[in-house]
Amino acid sequence: MSNEVRDELLKKAEEMGLEFPKNIPTDKLQEKINHAETPTINEVKTANKVPSDARSKRIRSLKETRIVTITNREARESEVLSTVKLSVHNMYGSISKEVPLDIPVELETVLIEHCKSIMFTSVKPEIIDGKPTGNSIAVRRRKFSVSYEDVD
Numbered sequence: 001m002s003n004e005v006r007d008e009l010l011k012k013a014e015e016m017g018l019e020f021p022k023n024i025p026t027d028k029l030q031e032k033i034n035h036a037e038t039p040t041i042n043e044v045k046t047a048n049k050v051p052s053d054a055r056s057k058r059i060r061s062l063k064e065t066r067i068v069t070i071t072n073r074e075a076r077e078s079e080v081l082s083t084v085k086l087s088v089h090n091m092y093g094s095i096s097k098e099v100p101l102d103i104p105v106e107l108e109t110v111l112i113e114h115c116k117s118i119m120f121t122s123v124k125p126e127i128i129d130g131k132p133t134g135n136s137i138a139v140r141r142r143k144f145s146v147s148y149e150d151v152d
Helices: 005-018 026-037 041-048 050-063 109-117
Strands: 065-072 083-090 093-101 105-108 119-128 129-144 142-149
Touching: 005 026, 050 109, 065 109, 083 109, 093 105, 093 109, 105 109, 109 142
Parallel strands: none
Antiparallel strands: 065 105, 065 142, 083 093, 119 129
16 A cells, blocks of 8 residues: 555544554554444444434323223124223333223323224125125224313
8 A cells, every 4th residue: 555545544543533553554554443433332322312302202292191982892892891901112111001991081192092003803794786795804993992082
């Protein structure tokens, strides 16, 4: 390698604050600079984190509560099921509650959204050209309906 390249590497290493002997081979100096420029695992983890103010804002929004009434829409269970266990685990934390059905309750927004996303499979008769064929079709439906209570 030329002296110009070595001089540039020496200058760059000094700017980065690297310690090295003055008689270091050019290839070793290049390796040292490359190693210093490569982010460590901790630096990568820190760079990928959500900023604390955005994180706390998101956590607060998920923990906001509303008064809702949850009703089971699955006919086979609606007579016998009186509570539902809702549980959410994500990067912001975990929350879990056993919620009574058909009674207004105060519930966190994240649990309400989870409850609205739960599906079940039911069957309905197949009808073609207005006539039943005798076959059944599997249909996915929301398991719970959520009614919001307005509070002034």
